[in-house]
Amino acid sequence: MSPRPPLKAHVSAPEPGDPSGWMFLQRSTSTHSACLSFLPYKPPLPSAPLFLLPLPSPKMRIPTLPLGHPPHPPPLPSLGLGTWKAPKGVTAPVVTAALRAGYRMLDCACDYGNEQEVGAGISDALSAATVTRDDIFVTSKLWNTFHKREHVKPALLRSLADLRLQKLDLYLMHFPISLAYTWKAMEALVDEGLVSHIGVCNFPAALLMDLLSYARIKPAVLQVEMHPYLQQVNLLELCKREGVQVTAFSPLGASSYVELNMDRGDRLLDDPVLKKIAEKKGCSVAQVALRWGVQRGTSVIPKTCKVERLGQNMDVFGFELDKQEMAEIAALDRGTRYNDPGVFCKGMGHSIPIYD
Numbered sequence: 001m002s003p004r005p006p007l008k009a010h011v012s013a014p015e016p017g018d019p020s021g022w023m024f025l026q027r028s029t030s031t032h033s034a035c036l037s038f039l040p041y042k043p044p045l046p047s048a049p050l051f052l053l054p055l056p057s058p059k060m061r062i063p064t065l066p067l068g069h070p071p072h073p074p075p076l077p078s079l080g081l082g083t084w085k086a087p088k089g090v091t092a093p094v095v096t097a098a099l100r101a102g103y104r105m106l107d108c109a110c111d112y113g114n115e116q117e118v119g120a121g122i123s124d125a126l127s128a129a130t131v132t133r134d135d136i137f138v139t140s141k142l143w144n145t146f147h148k149r150e151h152v153k154p155a156l157l158r159s160l161a162d163l164r165l166q167k168l169d170l171y172l173m174h175f176p177i178s179l180a181y182t183w184k185a186m187e188a189l190v191d192e193g194l195v196s197h198i199g200v201c202n203f204p205a206a207l208l209m210d211l212l213s214y215a216r217i218k219p220a221v222l223q224v225e226m227h228p229y230l231q232q233v234n235l236l237e238l239c240k241r242e243g244v245q246v247t248a249f250s251p252l253g254a255s256s257y258v259e260l261n262m263d264r265g266d267r268l269l270d271d272p273v274l275k276k277i278a279e280k281k282g283c284s285v286a287q288v289a290l291r292w293g294v295q296r297g298t299s300v301i302p303k304t305c306k307v308e309r310l311g312q313n314m315d316v317f318g319f320e321l322d323k324q325e326m327a328e329i330a331a332l333d334r335g336t337r338y339n340d341p342g343v344f345c346k347g348m349g350h351s352i353p354i355y356d
């Protein structure tokens with residue numbers, strides 16, 4: 001694959017070996033360095049152990065949620081594969097395996113530093129006729145350093161090139177750094193036919209209401225951290241009222257933050273109430289947490305790089321949590337937010353307290 005021409009904007013991506021993306025926030029905002037990764041994609045060896053692992057069978061179908069005002073295609077699958085911290089070398093085969101297993105939504109971001117690998121995984125699945133482009137829903141996100149009006153389109157084009165796509169199904173503003181002029185530039189991407197839907201991440205209710213007050217194209221999706229320890233009932237209620245679909249990130253709670261030493265010790269997957277429900281249902285605690293998410297009407301995007309977990313994580317549409325179980329889980333809410341740049345950026349010399 002030949003290297004692509006550099007973008008004129010401050011286009012940055014996490015450097016190889018920085019899977020978290022958090023250091024990238026500091027680097028890119030403090031130095032505005034252009035650190036484009038032009039590493040060519042190296043396909044994994046066909047003998048990689050991932051290919052030997054069994055895939056779920058038979059294929060499960062994932063329900064969808066309508067998107068847009070008024071709703072228009074494509075709709076949002078209720079469950080997709082998260083890709084944050086998915087390392088290079090593993091990402092492509094996992095994406096291909098996920099699409100083979102029946103996943104239809106991929107949650108990506110420029111900041112994750114692995115969109116080239118996701119693109120390779122999609123491309124492999126398309127070449128093998130596992131899926132067609134119309135079967136799948138691909139989301140990416142505008143990173144914080146590209147909020148200037150003239151940077152938005154180049155940033156999107158970069159993600160499209162890395163993902164090897166002509167068009168995105170959903171483009172999200174990754175963090176509420178600047179709003180009005182950035183949103184206008186994102187609306188222009190819809191007008192140009194480069195993305196089907198636009199939305200936002202990490203917006204609290206007040207910022208969302210502000211955006212709704214002036215948006216020509218209203219956000220189709222709000223993607224926020226949401227799990228039984230951070231239920232955000234009022235925000236969810238607002239979104240339902242306004243026709244904004246909610247995607248729950250980190251649906252497995254602290255799990256994603258253990259490797260970053262940001263888990264604070266209270267592990268959702270060890271919760272006794274969830275464990276009891278899981279035992280009763282004969283499923284895993286992760287499945288209970290994910291089922292709770294989809295049953296509240298949100299979409300969920302669990303990340304795994306373990307092929308053996310792909311089937312388990314998407315197998316949440318064949319059972320229901322009853323009223324009593326939903327009430328027991330509702331009582332677990334404790335407002336624990338792991339993904340707060342007001343906290344994690346402190347160690348990097350500057351805090352971005354978007355929730356204060």
Ligand SMILES: NC(=O)c1ccc[n+]([C@@H]2O[C@H](COP(=O)([O-])OP(=O)(O)OC[C@H]3O[C@@H](n4cnc5c(N)ncnc54)[C@H](OP(=O)(O)O)[C@@H]3O)[C@@H](O)[C@H]2O)c1
Pocket residue numbers: 081082083084085107108174201202223224248249250251252253255256269284286287301302303304305306309312313339
């Ligand atoms: N918009 C934003 O600002 C934002 C922020 C954070 C995340 N996201 C998106 O949301 C996605 C999901 O969130 P997340 O990655 O933070 O967390 P998550 O999906 O809740 O949890 C992922 C962690 O749980 C493990 N895991 C997955 N399935 C499991 C299972 N069945 N049993 C036990 N452990 C399991 C994974 O390990 P293995 O890989 O080893 O299985 C990984 O360590 C991200 O990947 C990303 O796409 C968006």
